[in-house]
Amino acid sequence: MDKSFISCNHKLFWAAVLIAILTIMSGCQSSKTQTLPNVSLQKSAPAAPVKAQNAEKPLPPETHPFGDIPDSQTFVKYNSADGRYSIKVPEGWSRTVKGGSAVFVDKFDGVNIDITAAAVPPTVKSVQSGAAADLERHGRAVTIDKVLAVKLPGGSSVEVDFSSNSASDPVTGRQVRLENKRYYFFRNGKEVALTLWAPQGADNVDQWKTIAESFGWNL
Template identity: 50%
Template sequence: MCAGGARIPEPGIASALAAEKAVPAEKNPPGDIPDSQVFIDYSSPQGFSLKVPEGWARSDRADGASFIDKLDGVVVSVAKADALPSIDTAKTEYVSKLEANGRAVRVTAVKPVKLPAGPAIRIVYTSNSEPNAVTNRQVRLENERYLYFKDGKLVTLELYAPKGADNVDQWQLMSNSFQWK
């Protein structure tokens, strides 16, 4: 899955998505997670936990889970890996996949971060949302993707919201709350 709950497209569709134009950001973007939002613990059967917004729609997936409320989302997925990717590998492999399979993706940062669960990689980018099924309208999203590694597992935590929404504190709370069980 990509930002905004997007499905990874079939091979012939990827080039069309890569050519998609970025939609303009909203002037007064919806999607701020309220400062009063309550967070609850989500414990995954795949060996980790983190805090997620209470009341958001949860969808369990074979590789993790997603939590969505209107235009905001949290997607957590697990894959097998030998190690945490290096920054260079993240830039060449992960970013190229994001750009090829996402909607008008523009990566602005790929950096190592030290979090309570250990070293991680943070990828910051913007993208278009999936088109609305009724109106076909899209929203420009800002995204943060964290890569965590331990014992052969690579967990990807993806946070997204309309570009310009003020979710810095809430995203920091979620990324810092990630723990291995």
């Protein structure tokens, strides 16, 4: 066989191999530089805080309401331990005093006077967004009925009417649904929250009026 023919075929073979290799390399390079889809990877926004819900459910009102303060009940004047205010409370009720604050209780009825420092007088709006909202979040199945401005002998006040569950009786464990009235008074950097409560359905309109209207500052 002609040597020149063999040499020519040999050269053609290696040329074909070289072309094939270059073609493969070109394809690999193309696959490496292929543009990926434009996917935006964003951090998920943190979940909005969930409003705390009180797990306690409202109790039904008593079928036979009790807790009326008798019409014959005697009221006595109480002067706070810090000397800042005075108020009439039912005689004979158990008393707990802590600083300028005091609590008077008879079974499921009660009167609480809580005095704290405050920078400005309360308003309907500030109580709605502050104290009343806190009551609903943290109280015992609290339902706010109304918030309104009232004028009493002890001065301008914000009244909050609400219902709630009572604490459990320490002996029987019984709970009842309560109706409550709270009055916020302010003077000279001090705020008093006067709270009255009784089993829902009890008739204490006149007695509560006597207590609320007897509050007065000694400042």
